[in-house]
Amino acid sequence: MTIYQHFRPEEHEFIDKVLGWKQIVESQYAPKLTDFLDPREQKIVQSIVGNHGEISVSFFGGTEQAERKRALIFPEYFSPEEGDFNLILFEVTYPKKFIVLEHRNVLGSLMGLGLRREKYGDILADGDCFQFFVTNEIKDYVKMNLDQIGRASITLEEKPLHEAVQTKEIWRERMITTSSLRLDTILSSFTHQSRQKVQNQIKSGLVKVNWTTVEETSFECDEGDVISVRGIGRSRIMSVNGKTKKEKWRITIGTMN
Structure with a gap:
């Protein structure tokens, strides 16, 4: 089993980049500071680098509540401080x-x-x-x-x-049921739009999953995914709660208040 099997195919290029950053820190025994990463990218970096062993990672984006953060990958002798994130x-x-x-x-x-x-x-x-x-x-x-x-x-x-101005995200949660975890199906359920209209939005490049434009209507969503539709707003799949007796998925969706 390779590390790529834990991630989506479209994330493999970024995984290669993270492995390269880790290798640089290991070979040079010096810290590596990245550009700003979105939350999904931060999660991937955390999964690959972790904080177990000789190499660790820390994130900071200016405030503790920041969504976009820089990652600092560093060897065990290094103790990161706020100023190191530049x-x-x-x-x-x-x-x-x-x-x-x-x-x-x-x-x-x-x-x-x-x-x-x-x-x-x-x-x-x-x-x-x-x-x-x-x-x-x-x-x-x-x-x-x-x-x-x-x-x-x-x-x-x-x-x-x-x-820095203090902002706070408030998610309003509700339960929906869908026939599948396809992007078009989930979008149709929680935006109360027809499947046809949602598919047109996706194909037109108006929909992002985890901050990346997705134009494939059959894209398979997962727990934790953040879905944004231009002109409508952002939602998050808070949890996938199994199936009903009629074999429909029960999903908890969070929408920005």
């Missing part, structure tokens, strides 16, 4: 009386700088206050080039990490 927190200053910004505006402008999503951490919002995390190595580039978000002229102010 994170920068920017706060957006803009004319709040005249302009309304949304999360998608901030993300869109960041992606418009030509850098990969992995260089950016969480985007935090508290009313009309927006902050975001970046890796230290791109902070000067971002500060020099990001001067507009949407129609708003903006400036960026670097803040200490402890001044």
Whole structure:
């Protein structure tokens, strides 16, 4: 049995990358810091590296509640501290009386700088206050080039990490039943849309599972998967609770409040 059998085929490329990071730490006996990883990628890194033996891993994304975090893979002699993750927190200053910004505006402008999503951490919002995390190595580039978000002229102010806006995810859980664990079947059940409409959304690239676009309607979902549909929102499969007497799956779905 190989390590790949524990993961989905589309994750094998990332697994190769993680094995490479681990090998570098083992051969150089020095810590390796990654870019920002989504929660699924963090779980894979934790599974492969673990914290048993000569190599360990720690995660940090600027706050304890962060969704996107950098991984620090390190040998046993090393004791990681917050500063080792090389994170920068920017706060957006803009004319709040005249302009309304949304999360998608901030993300869109960041992606418009030509850098990969992995260089950016969480985007935090508290009313009309927006902050975001970046890796230290791109902070000067971002500060020099990001001067507009949407129609708003903006400036960026670097803040200490402890001044990060506190956000909290609240999931509202409910039980659904489906005939299978296929993506289109589950989506149809909890969004109350027809199977045909859901399949069109999937094929059009509007659906992500674990932060990765999935265009295969028969994609097999599993416990813990996070499913997001553009324009609808995000849900998580909290648990798969077995089958009913009529051979339908009982699933607990969490939706963002």
